[in-house]
Every structure is written in C-alpha cells, then in structure tokens.
Amino acid sequence: MYENDHTPIRNEAPEEYMQIFEDVCRQKKLRITPQRLEIYRELARATDHPTAEMLYQRLSTKMPSLSLDTVYRTLGTLISHDLVHKVESTQNQARFEVQHIHHHHVICRKCNAIADLTWNLVDHTNLQDELHAWGKVERAHMVVYGTCVACRVSKE
Amino acid sequence: MYENDHTPIRNEAPEEYMQIFEDVCRQKKLRITPQRLEIYRELARATDHPTAEMLYQRLSTKMPSLSLDTVYRTLGTLISHDLVHKVESTQNQARFEVQHIHHHHVICRKCNAIADLTWNLVDHTNLQDELHAWGKVERAHMVVYGTCVACRVSKE
DNA sequence: TCCGACATAGTAATTATTCTTATATTTTCT
DNA sequence: AGAAAATATAAGAATAATTACTATGTCGGA
Numbered sequence: 001m002y003e004n005d006h007t008p009i010r011n012e013a014p015e016e017y018m019q020i021f022e023d024v025c026r027q028k029k030l031r032i033t034p035q036r037l038e039i040y041r042e043l044a045r046a047t048d049h050p051t052a053e054m055l056y057q058r059l060s061t062k063m064p065s066l067s068l069d070t071v072y073r074t075l076g077t078l079i080s081h082d083l084v085h086k087v088e089s090t091q092n093q094a095r096f097e098v099q100h101i102h103h104h105h106v107i108c109r110k111c112n113a114i115a116d117l118t119w120n121l122v123d124h125t126n127l128q129d130e131l132h133a134w135g136k137v138e139r140a141h142m143v144v145y146g147t148c149v150a151c152r153v154s155k156e
Numbered sequence: 157m158y159e160n161d162h163t164p165i166r167n168e169a170p171e172e173y174m175q176i177f178e179d180v181c182r183q184k185k186l187r188i189t190p191q192r193l194e195i196y197r198e199l200a201r202a203t204d205h206p207t208a209e210m211l212y213q214r215l216s217t218k219m220p221s222l223s224l225d226t227v228y229r230t231l232g233t234l235i236s237h238d239l240v241h242k243v244e245s246t247q248n249q250a251r252f253e254v255q256h257i258h259h260h261h262v263i264c265r266k267c268n269a270i271a272d273l274t275w276n277l278v279d280h281t282n283l284q285d286e287l288h289a290w291g292k293v294e295r296a297h298m299v300v301y302g303t304c305v306a307c308r309v310s311k312e
Numbered sequence: 313t314c315c316g317a318c319a320t321a322g323t324a325a326t327t328a329t330t331c332t333t334a335t336a337t338t339t340t341c342t
Numbered sequence: 343a344g345a346a347a348a349t350a351t352a353a354g355a356a357t358a359a360t361t362a363c364t365a366t367g368t369c370g371g372a
Binding site: 086087088089090092094106108109115117119121122125127130131133134135136137138139140141142143144145146147148149150151152 | 248
Binding site for chain 3: 351352362371
C-alpha cells in the first residue's frame with residue numbers, strides 16, 4: 001500500500017468516520033466545534049500527509065476566519081487524544097495524518113512526498129521483552145527513505 | 157542495546173574514529189577545520205542524541221567563539237556526506253547522532269530521551285521488492301515509542 | 313435559554329534554523 | 343615555507359515554524 005504522484009491528494013472521508021470522530025470526541029469530553037470538524041475532515045481525506053500550513057490553506061476558502069494557530073492547536077489537541085498522528089521524519093515542518101489503520105511511511109529524499117506502507121511482520125514483533133529494562137513500549141513506526149519513481153525519472 | 161538514565165551522556169570517542177573521520181573528509185574534499193573536528197568529536201562521544209543547541213553549549217567552553225550557526229551548518233554538511241545522522245522524530249527541535257553501526261531508536265514520550273536499539277529483523281528484510289513500484293528504497297529506521305523506566309517510576 | 317467552561321481569532325511573541333557579509337583559515341601549488 | 347584561491351567561520355540579521363496572550367465567541371449541560 002503506497003501512493004505516488006498519480007495518487008490524488010484527497011479521498012472522500014466517509015461520513016462514517018466523521019460520525020466516529022464525533023462519538024470519540026463526546027466520549028473524551030472534547031467540544032465539537034466547526035473548526036475541529038473541518039480540520040479533522042480535511043486531514044482524514046488527505047492522502048499526502050499535509051503540513052498545518054497546507055491544511056490552513058485548504059480550509060481557508062470554506063472557513064475564511066480560521067487561523068493558523070487554531071489549526072496547530074486543534075492538531076495538538078487531537079494528537080493528545082490519539083485522533084491524529086504526527087508523522088515522524090527529519091523535516092523541520094511537521095506533517096500530519098489520520099491513521100485509520102496503523103501503518104508506516106516511505107519518504108522520498110528529493111520531493112519529500114510521504115507514502116503509506118503496511119508491514120505486518122514488524123507490527124507483530126514483540127519488542128516488550130527486549131526492551132523490558134528500558135521501560136514500557138507502546139508502538140513502533142518505520143520510516144523508509146528512498147527516491148520515488150517520479151523523482152527517479154526526472155533524475156535531477 | 158539501549159540506554160537509560162544511568163547511562164552517561166558521553167563516551168570517549170576513540171581517536172581511531174577521529175582518524176577515520178579525517179580520512180573520510182579528505183576523500184570527500186571536505187576541509188578539516190577545528191570546528192568540524194570538535195563538533196564531530198562531541199557528537200560521536202554523546203550518547204543522548206543532542207540538539208544543535210546542546211552541542212553548542214557543550215563546546216562553548218572549549219571554543220568560546222563558536223557560533224550556533226556553525227554547528228547547524230557543520231551538521232548539515234556532515235549529514236549530506238553521511239557522516240552524521242539526523243534522528244527521525246516528531247519533535248520540532250532536531251536531534252543528531254553519529255551512527256557507527258546502523259540502529260533504531262526508542263523515544264520516551266514523557267522525557268523525550270532517545271535510546272538506541274538494534275533490530276535485525278528489520279535490517280534484514282528486503283523492502284525493495286514490495287516497494288518496487290514506489291521507487292528505489294535506501295534505508296529504514298524504526299521509531300519506537302514508550303515510557304522509560306525513570307519516567308514510569310516517577311509516574312507524573 | 314442561560315451560564316460557565318472552554319475554544320477561537322487576531323495579533324504578538326518565541327523558538328528553531330538559515331542567510332548575508334566581511335574576515336579568517338585551509339588547502340594546494342610553488 | 344609562502345602565497346593565492348577556495349571555502350569556512352562569526353556575528354548579527356532574517357526567515358520559518360510554532361506557540362502564547364487576550365478579548366470575544368460558542369458549545370453543551372442545567
């Protein structure tokens with residue numbers, strides 16, 4: 001499971017997911033505001049792991065009064081409740097996604113595109129034993145580096 | 157292979173490594189300046205994956221005229237020649253290390269400590285086949301999250 | 313519908329990193 | 343060793359990225 005340049009930037013976020021989102025928010029006593037709904041919806045339908053700035057741009061037509069700060073603040077809130085995932089990388093601008101199912105990432109060194117990747121072998125490894133003395137292990141994300149086909153062709 | 161709070165922040169960087177560093181620099185036509193030597197030495201002996209700022213602090217006694225910009229610039233140069241590795245994470249302040257042998261990381265969600273971890277299963281998997289259509293794969297790093305023993309004890 | 317708690321917008325401030333320019337240093341060539 | 347050419351550095355300024363402040367607005371329960 002991966003994407004490339006031909007993959008559209010957006011899916012439609014099924015209303016089902018929005019319903020689940022609202023339910024989880026209610027469970028966790030998070031207020032359901034239009035900003036949170038729209039930010040979540042936009043991120044859930046994105047396939048390109050956008051930055052906060054990108055989300056802000058994409059939403060500014062719909063919500064002209066939205067502020068970038070709200071995007072950051074909302075993402076932070078949703079992350080702390082595990083509704084949004086911040087992608088691990090070495091870039092200085094943070095990138096975000098909704099992880100409906102746990103997966104890993106491949107990052108193109110040239111264009112910085114991030115694609116999804118599933119890898120069950122890793123997911124099923126029990127690290128807790130090995131890391132017992134370190135502490136309590138939660139989850140592992142893999143970051144694979146390479147050069148995507150689009151960038152290989154235009155070998156600049 | 158991991159570290160915890162009891163692990164000292166520094167090893168001694170064997171002079172052997174410094175010799176290798178100089179040799180590689182000469183091969184790659186990188187000028188060997190005192191700043192580069194000291195920054196590399198300090199990073200090579202660090203076990204805590206320091207930030208640029210931390211390196212700057214640690215070196216400022218030895219080299220009072222060193223500038224933070226030089227630390228960033230030097231790290232950037234060394235990274236582009238594969239002599240230094242920028243650690244993948246979700247933090248906004250970048251962290252660095254010298255990877256004498258390829259390894260992965262465990263990050264404590266509470267104190268942000270980063271420890272090393274070897275994971276042969278990952279290293280020996282050939283991803284290239286699976287990702288053939290995506291492009292050319294280079295390397296994979298795992299980022300494991302959890303809570304380190306020190307933070308678990310002081311369950312704040 | 314009204315109240316209290318929390319979220320937002322707009323602006324300002326921090327933090328992190330990179331750029332600019334003049335000077336200094338390294339390397340290479342002699 | 344000495345000098346020229348090329349590159350690195352320091353200092354301060356600039357930019358980029360993220361977060362804080364505060365007054366106002368809105369959500370959701372009574």
